[in-house]
Amino acid sequence: DAGITQSPRYKITETGRQVTLMCHQTWSHSYMFWYRQDLGHGLRLIYYSAAADITDKGEVPDGYVVSRSKTENFPLTLESATRSQTSVYFCASQTGWEYEQYFGPGTRLTVT
Amino acid sequence: KNEVEQSPQNLTAQEGEFITINCSYSVGISALHWLQQHPGGGIVSLFMLSSGKKKHGRLIATINIQEKHSSLHITASHPRDSAVYICAVKSGNQFYFGTGTSLTVIP
Numbered sequence: 001d002a003g004i005t006q007s008p009r010y011k012i013t014e015t016g017r018q019v020t021l022m023c024h025q026t027w028s029h030s031y032m033f034w035y036r037q038d039l040g041h042g043l044r045l046i047y048y049s050a051a052a053d054i055t056d057k058g059e060v061p062d063g064y065v066v067s068r069s070k071t072e073n074f075p076l077t078l079e080s081a082t083r084s085q086t087s088v089y090f091c092a093s094q095t096g097w098e099y100e101q102y103f104g105p106g107t108r109l110t111v112t
Numbered sequence: 113k114n115e116v117e118q119s120p121q122n123l124t125a126q127e128g129e130f131i132t133i134n135c136s137y138s139v140g141i142s143a144l145h146w147l148q149q150h151p152g153g154g155i156v157s158l159f160m161l162s163s164g165k166k167k168h169g170r171l172i173a174t175i176n177i178q179e180k181h182s183s184l185h186i187t188a189s190h191p192r193d194s195a196v197y198i199c200a201v202k203s204g205n206q207f208y209f210g211t212g213t214s215l216t217v218i219p
Contacts, residue, residue, distance in 0.1 A: 033207070035209075040211065041211070042198065042209040042211040042212055043198065043200070043209040044209065045206060045207045048205070056205060058206060058207070059206060059208070088153070090155060092155075097142070097143070097202065098142070098143055098160070098162065099160065100145065100157035100160045101145065101157055103154070103156070103157070105153070105154055106153050106154070106155075
């Protein structure tokens, strides 16, 4: 399917477990982003990537790890999940800095 | 600290009304985005602005760089416009988002 997809769409995990959220885009966009959305905070940038093998921290990177070995994929890993990481996670892609972003459908993660 | 502030937080309008949502920001920016988040959660980009004004259908977005302010206008509002509208700014290599304006348009 063309576009940007996220998997899984829903995930429940326990505190301390490692979780990986997947993001895949078919447009070959250079830029990809991970955001989390929490009530009262709005969207916050976790990490972004300007190209394969180039990643950088956003506003709230602690507790998260990213990689980008291929242009189309940008997985987000919670190495040891905590309850404070319960959130809705959105992936987005963008062809260049000054262009619009395209968002994935989101992953709702609950850490118990 | 909130780099981006939106007003109002909640807005209810009658179908057909002209709607304005405001966004003020405190950082230097290179671009400002308006996003729409549907009740189901999906997010769609409406506009990307770096200056002036853009129009798409019944939606108009303006930005005043000197005053650090942007507005999103909806003309002839319709119930299908009911959504959360989010302002986001690009500052350096960071993106900052407002907490959104929840719009409900009543038939």
